[in-house]
Amino acid sequence: MTYENILKDAGLTRAEFTGGELKVHTPVDGSEIAALKVHTISEADAQIAGANKAFKAWRTVPAPRRGELIRLLGEELRKEKENLGRLVTLECGKIYQEGLGEVQEMIDICDFAVGLSRQLYGLTIASERPGHAMRETWHPMGVCGVITAFNFPVAPWCWNAALAIVCGDPVIWKPSEKTPLTALAVQKICERVCQKFGDDAPRDLFQVLVGERELGELLTASKDVAIVSATGSVPMGRAVAGDMAKRLGRTILELGGNNAMIVALSADLEMAVRAIVFSAVGTAGQRCTTLRRLIVHKDVYDQLIPRLTKAYSTLPIGSPLEEDTLIGPLIDDQAMSAMEQAIEQAKSEGGTVHGGGRALNDQFPSAAYVHPAIAEMPEQSQIMHLETFAPILYAVKYSTIEEAIEIHNAVPQGLSSCIFSTDIRETELFLSGVGSDCGIANVNIGPSGAEIGGAFGGEKDTGGGRESGSDAWKGYMRRQTNTINYSTELPLAQGIVFDI
Numbered sequence: 160m161t162y163e164n165i166l167k168d169a170g171l172t173r174a175e176f177t178g179g180e181l182k183v184h185t186p187v188d189g190s191e192i193a194a195l196k197v198h199t200i201s202e203a204d205a206q207i208a209g210a211n212k213a214f215k216a217w218r219t220v221p222a223p224r225r226g227e228l229i230r231l232l233g234e235e236l237r238k239e240k241e242n243l244g245r246l247v248t249l250e251c252g253k254i255y256q257e258g259l260g261e262v263q264e265m266i267d268i269c270d271f272a273v274g275l276s277r278q279l280y281g282l283t284i285a286s287e288r289p290g291h292a293m294r295e296t297w298h299p300m301g302v303c304g305v306i307t308a309f310n311f312p313v314a315p316w317c318w319n320a321a322l323a324i325v326c327g328d329p330v331i332w333k334p335s336e337k338t339p340l341t342a343l344a345v346q347k348i349c350e351r352v353c354q355k356f357g358d359d360a361p362r363d364l365f366q367v368l369v370g371e372r373e374l375g376e377l378l379t380a381s382k383d384v385a386i387v388s389a390t391g392s393v394p395m396g397r398a399v400a401g402d403m404a405k406r407l408g409r410t411i412l413e414l415g416g417n418n419a420m421i422v423a424l425s426a427d428l429e430m431a432v433r434a435i436v437f438s439a440v441g442t443a444g445q446r447c448t449t450l451r452r453l454i455v456h457k458d459v460y461d462q463l464i465p466r467l468t469k470a471y472s473t474l475p476i477g478s479p480l481e482e483d484t485l486i487g488p489l490i491d492d493q494a495m496s497a498m499e500q501a502i503e504q505a506k507s508e509g510g511t512v513h514g515g516g517r518a519l520n521d522q523f524p525s526a527a528y529v530h531p532a533i534a535e536m537p538e539q540s541q542i543m544h545l546e547t548f549a550p551i552l553y554a555v556k557y558s559t560i561e562e563a564i565e566i567h568n569a570v571p572q573g574l575s576s577c578i579f580s581t582d583i584r585e586t587e588l589f590l591s592g593v594g595s596d597c598g599i600a601n602v603n604i605g606p607s608g609a610e611i612g613g614a615f616g617g618e619k620d621t622g623g624g625r626e627s628g629s630d631a632w633k634g635y636m637r638r639q640t641n642t643i644n645y646s647t648e649l650p651l652a653q654g655i656v657f658d659i
């Protein structure tokens with residue numbers, strides 16, 4: 160199948176993906192696959208105005224009816240799963256199985272949001288005054304800007320958009336400039352779905368901004384964008400948070416991770432090895448949930464590391480479009496240089512590195528294929544505090560579970576974490592208030608591949624936001640506290656007497 164056919168099968172026309180100034184390259188072989196027109200600042204302003212107009216109409220549509228739109232979106236995504244999954248693979252380089260998995264996450268969150276559209280529950284609260292009732296109601300919030308990263312080009316948009324839409328908020332999507340094609344393909348699906356839905360879907364409910372950083376900055380600067388949800392690097396998140404704080408706008412931030420696994424003395428090593436390999440090399444180490452640090456009990460370390468290096472040596476590296484490949488390319492040369500630099504630093508900090516280095520150079524001279532690396536470190540050194548978006552797994556030893564948890568928490572990021580242990584005292588300690596400081600903490604599974612039903616996000620430099628399941632929907636609505644006096648008296652709260 161040619162690249163052009165992949166684009167066309169995903170619903171894009173030649174006129175849409177040629178003739179523009181934003182060049183899109185596939186990481187599969189580095190070739191140019193599209194040249195998109197970018198939006199100007201005034202077009203972006205018009206999008207914001209259009210979205211606000213859409214908000215006025217959409218917030219009056221009953222939430223279960225808003226859910227119907229997302230039900231139709233889920234239905235359409237089911238039909239388009241293979242076509243969109245293949246475009247995800249072509250544009251961001253993750254293997255086809257993972258491309259399909261990403262579209263499945265979109266479908267799953269749509270199902271979740273449809274149910275949610277009938278469950279936007281508030282509380283009833285006991286009033287301290289006689290003849291009074293109190294309750295909490297949730298209302299649509301306003302326009303929601305969604306900024307997404309190249310490594311998960313479509314699913315995080317959908318975690319945000321599916322919830323925002325049932326909550327009554329129009330969505331403006333600023334995808335990574337490295338992966339705008341998948342966004343355009345999804346936008347076309349949304350437009351089709353809105354048409355099917357009927358007249359109560361206003362214009363500009365879903366919009367996409369194609370271009371560079373300044374378009375994202377427009378979203379964070381504008382008072383008319385009530386919420387900005389951003390997925391990406393810590394520096395990007397700090398910039399978004401700074402701009403939004405200046406105008407006291409609401410943010411939902413899901414930033415970098417530096418996820419670890421504690422492998423305890425009692426761990427099932429067979430299971431641990433399988434979990435480690437998937438979460439450390441899956442998506443070529445370019446997930447925010449990728450396993451980057453292994454904290455291994457000193458008495459199992461010498462059994463575990465050789466098994467891992469052996470497993471690593473047989474992993475098929477190749478085009479992500481080929482069925483047997485497990486490791487596709489990094490997104491670009493810059494990512495490759497970052498990996499090389501990190502490995503150099505690990506060595507200079509006393510590490511012994513297995514693997515690493517460029518792969519398939521003859522076959523794909525313009526792409527960034529790499530051998531995944533394991534770096535045995537004498538301690539948790541400086542490089543282990545950084546998130547390098549590449550398949551480098553650092554390993555250190557520990558003696559006591561308390562020490563392991565201390566090492567675990569001593570990095571700036573706090574997204575995902577896990578422990579492999581069959582000792583309930585250790586696993587419960589890890590999940591307790593003095594255990595893992597991450598937003599996600601797992602037992603006997605790896606840190607990546609979270610289900611959509613749970614709240615997704617983490618603490619510290621990860622930004623504190625929560626997306627996807629549980630009660631993350633509250634981030635897209637405004638809470639209102641209501642007190643209703645159905646008596647003939649006017650008592651004041653706190654027992655205050657104020658007679659006139």
Ligand code: UN1
Pocket residue numbers: 264310311315390445446447448606607608609610
């Ligand atoms: C990301 O890398 O930004 O838990 C998201 C996971 C996926 C989402 C990753 N469900 O690995």
